[in-house]
Amino acid sequence: MKYRHFGFALTNLCAVIVLAVLIASPFYFAGNFTKVANVEDPEHSRRVAGAKSQMPYIVVSHTDQFPDMNLNQSEGKFMLDFVKINPSQAYIGVLTLENPNNNPQTYSIEPISGYTKVFFGENVTERASTTTVPSMGSVPISIFSESETAALGESVEFKVLVK
Amino acid sequence: MVTRSITRLIDEAILPAATLIVGKMAGLFAVIYFLHLDATVVPASFLKILPTVHFADQNSYILAENYSNLAMFSLASAGTIFVIARAHFLHTSHISPQLQAKLARLNLEVLIASSYRLYHQAAIWLTFLWLSTAFLVLSTIFNITYPQISIVAFIVAANFSWVFALDIEKEVEIQRSQG
Numbered sequence: 001m002k003y004r005h006f007g008f009a010l011t012n013l014c015a016v017i018v019l020a021v022l023i024a025s026p027f028y029f030a031g032n033f034t035k036v037a038n039v040e041d042p043e044h045s046r047r048v049a050g051a052k053s054q055m056p057y058i059v060v061s062h063t064d065q066f067p068d069m070n071l072n073q074s075e076g077k078f079m080l081d082f083v084k085i086n087p088s089q090a091y092i093g094v095l096t097l098e099n100p101n102n103n104p105q106t107y108s109i110e111p112i113s114g115y116t117k118v119f120f121g122e123n124v125t126e127r128a129s130t131t132t133v134p135s136m137g138s139v140p141i142s143i144f145s146e147s148e149t150a151a152l153g154e155s156v157e158f159k160v161l162v163k
Numbered sequence: 164m165v166t167r168s169i170t171r172l173i174d175e176a177i178l179p180a181a182t183l184i185v186g187k188m189a190g191l192f193a194v195i196y197f198l199h200l201d202a203t204v205v206p207a208s209f210l211k212i213l214p215t216v217h218f219a220d221q222n223s224y225i226l227a228e229n230y231s232n233l234a235m236f237s238l239a240s241a242g243t244i245f246v247i248a249r250a251h252f253l254h255t256s257h258i259s260p261q262l263q264a265k266l267a268r269l270n271l272e273v274l275i276a277s278s279y280r281l282y283h284q285a286a287i288w289l290t291f292l293w294l295s296t297a298f299l300v301l302s303t304i305f306n307i308t309y310p311q312i313s314i315v316a317f318i319v320a321a322n323f324s325w326v327f328a329l330d331i332e333k334e335v336e337i338q339r340s341q342g
Contacts, residue, residue, distance in 0.1 A: 008164065015165040015173065022176045023290060026183035027298050030235060032209050033187060034216045036224045058221065100221065102306065 056162040057107060057133075058098040059141075066091055077112060081155045084145060090124045093140040097160065099133040106132045106163040109141070114156030116145040130163070168283070175287045182238050183291060190234025191216060194227050202227070228307050232299055236316050239295045243288040243323050249274065250281045250330045256337050278334060285327055289320075296320045 036058070059078070063071045068083035069091070080094065097120075099105045108130040109118050119127035120139050133139050145154055195202050201219040208215045218224035252262065253275045266272050276284075296316045302308035 011165050012169060015169045019169060019173050019176060022173060022180050023287075023294065026180050026187070026235070026291070027294060029184050029213075030187045030232065030298065032215065033213075034191065034218065034224060034228060034231070036218050036221055060220075098221075 056101075056105070057160060058100055059160070060096040060098065060138075062093055062095065066094065069094070071095070077157060077159055079155060079157045080116075080118075080143060081153070082143075083153045088146045090142060090144040092122045092124075092142045094143055095141040096138050097133065097141055098138040099135060102135050104132055104134045104137075106130065107139075108161045108163060110159045110161050112157040112159060114154065114158075116143050116154055116156035118143050118156060118158045171279075171283045172287060175284050179239070179242055179288055179291045182242060183235050183295070186235040186238035187231050190231035191227055193234070194230040198226065200227055225307055228302070229309055229312065232295075232302060232308055233312055236292075236295045236299060236312075236319075239288070239292045240319055240323070243285075243292045246281065246284045246288050247323060247327050247330070249276055250285060250327065254278065254281060254330070254334075256334060282331075289324060289327065292320050292323060 059073075061071050063069045063080070066082065070081045071094075072079040072081070078095070082091065097107060099107075107120070109120065111118060117127055119129060119142055120131040121128050122140055122142055124142070124144050127144065131139050143156060145156075194200065195216070200223040202223065203217050204214050205217055206214045216227070218227060252258065253266075255275055255277050258275060263272075263275065266274060296313070296319075299308050299313040299316045303310050303313040
């Protein structure tokens with residue numbers, strides 16, 4: 001008798017769970033069916049009501065405007081390959097970092113490999129490695145290569161960190 | 164053995180759940196097609212089976228989300244209107260004899276429903292309607308859905324609930340007068 005009651009309660013609980021899943025499924029689907037491309041660092045993002053909100057940043061690439069430059073991304077790392085015309089050369093506004101959050105965010109660039117300097121803004125003489133971007137604002141990311149190597153082909157790898 | 168009411172609710176929840184998913188998808192593909200948005204379908208990227216739609220920029224994403232959420236809410240509203248209208252006019256407890264005779268003549272008696280069926284249906288559709296509203300409100304808080312859509316959704320859901328409450332009130336009165 002006791003087991004029968006337990007079985008009855010368990011079956012009903014399972015039925016209620018099925019019902020809850022059935023009710024929640026359209027909203028779960030609606031919340032995950034669409035995404036924005038170029039969203040980096042998904043570990044730090046949170047999904048709410050169909051939107052990837054609280055994204056740490058959105059990176060928009062402009063490498064197509066620079067000849068012989070390619071951008072590769074993997075797991076929050078950015079790798080730029082390029083061929084210089086002069087031994088010392090700057091590329092302004094290669095990428096744009098956007099802050100999609102409601103609050104200002106502070107970002108910093110962490111170099112991983114390569115001699116090329118990656119910095120926020122467009123000022124080559126004052127290269128900022130940290131910047132605060134207002135809500136819905138954006139900042140250009142530029143690179144500056146001063147290594148006077150014979151080979152003009154270079155690459156640089158870096159990460160964008162959220163403070 | 165599962166309680167009859169829960170079985171009935173599960174049974175009634177299948178159609179609205181499927182309708183909302185279809186509404187979201189149809190709304191999304193319609194907005195991509197008609198507004199020529201830049202989007203790509205990535206297969207098997209959601210739950211390792213279902214595809215997802217990736218938008219090239221935030222503006223296209225917000226536009227598509229707004230219209231598709233609106234389509235989903237419209238379908239939830241349409242289903243709720245149908246059930247409420249049925250509860251008001253085609254309810255076995257208070258259907259007018261003239262209407263019943265007319266339906267019998269047209270062989271449409273299948274449209275007449277009992278309180279048991281109607282109330283389970285209405286509970287499910289209203290749950291979906293309010294959850295859609297909550298979904299829109301959350302989306303608005305996170306700057307995705309336009310606030311106007313959420314406000315209209317809330318007004319629609321509140322009004323439909325009120326109209327349905329009137330029917331319950333009527334039913335209680337009938338039961339009281341009979342008992």
